[in-house]
Amino acid sequence: MLSYSVDDTESIIPKPSQLYDVVIIGSGPAGYTAGIYTSRAKLRTRIISGSLPGGQLMTTSEVENYPGFPNGIFGPELMMNMRQQAERFGSLIADDEVIHVDFNRRPFEIASHSETYEAHSVIICTGATPRKLGIIAEESFAGRGISYCATCDGPFFRGEDIVVVGGGDTALEEAAFLTKFGRSVRIVHRRDSLRASKILQEKAFENPKIEFLWNSVVSDIEGDKKVRAIVVKNVDDSGKQKISAGGLFVAIGHEPNTAIFKGQIEMDDKGYIVLKNHTNTSVDGVFAAGDVHDFRYRQAITAGGFGCMAALDVEKWLTESKHKR
DSSP, rough: OOOEEETTTEEEEEEEEEEEEEEEEEEEHHHHHHHHHHHHHHHEEEEEEEEEGGGGGOOOOOOOOSOOOOTOOOOOHHHHHHHHHHHHHHHHEEEOOOEEEOOOSSEEEEESOOOOEEEEEEEEEOOEEEOOOOHHHHTTOOOOOSOOOOOGGGGGGGHHHEEEOOOSHHHHHHHHHHTOOOOOEEEOSSSSOSOOOHHHHHHEEEHHEEEESSEEEEEEEEEESSEEEEEEETTOOOOOEEOOOOOEEEOOEESSSGGGTTTTTTTTTTOOOOSTTTTBOOOOOEEOOOOOOOOOOOOOHHHHHHHHHHHHHHHHHHHHHHHHO
């Protein structure tokens, strides 16, 4: 099987595919942990890092809840440490993005922008991306008062007035969690009723620290070095109000990064990979780890744990497969 790349003279050069025991698609805590384990097991391992090598933690500042770092560690530093550890044991890492897979043939075929690889097994660690508000100021204040994970960042907002955007279970769960740290929590929701479960609604309505801003959306964010105020627009009359806030938590859902696997493996109606017994997917020899299937916990430590599990499952599967051949 051949892949093609274009050099500076625009000529097309064929490149032979490369065969691995396991190709890990995606990096982050799940991908790098999987690579550490498969490489230590002497499996020929290729990690294709994806468009953001290191995953979501590369865009965070201090991480306080990852074990082993009593004084915290910066997200990019943690990811670089994991990457170097995987490389130390023999993982080959390509900073590239997978654009096509074929799980209907053996070995499996994985094509990136620049190479085509073949693998006896695959671990999918492509993660999920938080849905964003889509306003210009959101990018400006990334890491400076805007968060997409209350359990990750809540303790950084002690004594602040906090705004949460959303109306589902996640938004209410995060709002309740943030009341442990914030002076007040306002939930901004674009409708006049919530989608969250009744029991979560009841708890939120009864919590004296939680206030609701109905039929509203965040239209702007203001501040200097960090978030200082949120501009909220009423969707009915377009009226605007500015509210003081030291933190904005966006809880409007995540999008699993699974588009390239559509039609290849089983996914649920939201696009998350469905697991069959531990970390196995619907295709024998293809495994998944991290936020790409885990829509409940979404933590670095759980992603790393799933990466370990997937690697051990791969090692066992490859051993059993060799005995069958």
